Amino acid sequence: MQTRGIHLQYSFESRGQRGPEVENPLFDLLNRLQEHGSIRHAATAMGASYRHVWGSLKHWEQVMGEPLVHWTQGQAARLTPFAQRLLAAERQARTRMTPHIEALRAELEHVLAQALDGGQLVLEVFASHDLGLPLLRELAQQRQLHIGLRFAGSVDALRALAQGRCTVAGFHVPALPEGSPVFAGALKPLLKPGVHKLIGCLRRQQGLMLRPSGATQRRLSVSDLPGSGLRFVNRQPGSGTRLLMDHLLQGAGVEASTIEGYLARPEDSHLAVAAAIAGGQADVGPGIEAAAREFGLDFVPLIEEDYFLVCLKDALESAPVRALRAVLESPEWPAALQALPGYAAPDAGRVLSLTKALPWWHFRTAKKAATA
Structure with a gap:
């Protein structure tokens, strides 16, 4: 059997890319065919000739060793089951790699910016995954501020700040006026009043993402998950979203082990969780509304x-x-x-009181929870 290797490269273009975008001629072609259902219409959308697209299809079928398109004169072109599986697998893998792709692209942009303008301001940021931060980086670039953005869990981002590996860290928490031993135990040791300064960034809606049911409205809480038969895909330990789920389960008196998949292999971003659900590997998982909408999933809000x-x-x-x-x-x-x-920016840019913005700060059993 012929070995098919992965060849990576990058280029400098006048137009930019966002998120998990990675250009590949095979998958660009398959996406166009799936979208337009016709080789001729796909060629028009790509700005190429019919002959060129037809030749490309034959080339890729030879490379992959499998047929990619069912095509009959006068009928719509249809992707073969192999091509459909290939397209779905590539999208999920690319989505899972989103934080790493964005970090690599940011580093390459930094190198180019330094070569063009050595006086540009540079800010290293480690942050919990969020769909708004790449937009913030784009706005900052327009003001001659390069943000070297690397995604990590909330705990890992704060540790990077403590270790001097970044200048700014990003993390997220709900208000929780009644306190939370989960959040206080994980984050309090990494935040010190008088040492750290808190800056407002954004507000977003967290909830549960599910495959579409066709119902006009779905109601689901964490208490409904045990025994539901729903396969859960979780975020990685140390992420703010995993802390949130642990907090909600603790408040509802639900054992994590009673939820199918809760302790299994996690995903590192909201988009990766959404991709796993959309791809059929799971039925439900935590995430932000924007990620659910991007993959056409249902969304049940839980907390801001x-x-x-x-x-x-x-x-x-x-x-x-x-x-x-x-x-x-x-x-x-x-x-x-x-x-x-699901996004807003009520306190963006304001320097906030750490102890007032995080009311769970004074939760008395935080030290005990951290020990546990």
Whole structure:
């Protein structure tokens, strides 16, 4: 059997890319065919000739060793089952790699920006995964601020800040006025009043994402998950979303082990969870509304949460952090977030009191919870 290797490359173009976009001629062609149902219409959409698209199909069928299209004169072109599986698998793999693709693209953009303008401001940011932050990076770039964005779980992002691997960290928490031993135990040791400064960034809706049911409205809570037969796909330990789910289960008196898949292999981003559900590997999982809508999933809201940025006190008045706050305070930031369902920016750019913004800070059993 012929070995088919993966060949990676990148190029500099006048137009940019977003999120998990990775161009590949085979998958671009298959997507166009699936979308238009015709080789001729696909060729028109691609700005290519019918002969070119037909030749490309034959080339890729030879490379893959499998037929890709069912085609009969006068009938719509249909992808073969193999091509459909290939397209679905590639999309899920690409989605799972989103945080790493974005980090690599940011690093390459940084290198190019330094070559073109050595005086550009640079800010290294480790942050919990969010669909709004790439938009923030684009706005910052327009103001000569390059954000080196790397996605990590909330706990890992705060640890990176403590270890000096970044200047700003991003994490998210709900208000939780009644306290939470889960959040306090995980985050309190990494945040110190007087040492860290909290900056408002955005507010978003967290909930459960499910495959579409056709019903006008679905009601589902974490209490309904045990014994439901629904396969759960979770986020990785240390992520803010995993902390949220652990907190909600604790409040509902539900054991994690009673939910099928809760403790199994996790995903590292909202989009990866959504892709797993859309691909049939799971039935339900936690995530933000914007990720659910992107994959055509149902969304059951559970709670609103604030996404904060945090830096050391000494860095608050540095030129890169002041430039970041200026972008957050600009009208362009909430305008950009309007493209994402479930998002708002009520305190964007404001320096907030850490103990007031995080009311669970004084939860008395936090130390005991952390020990446990």
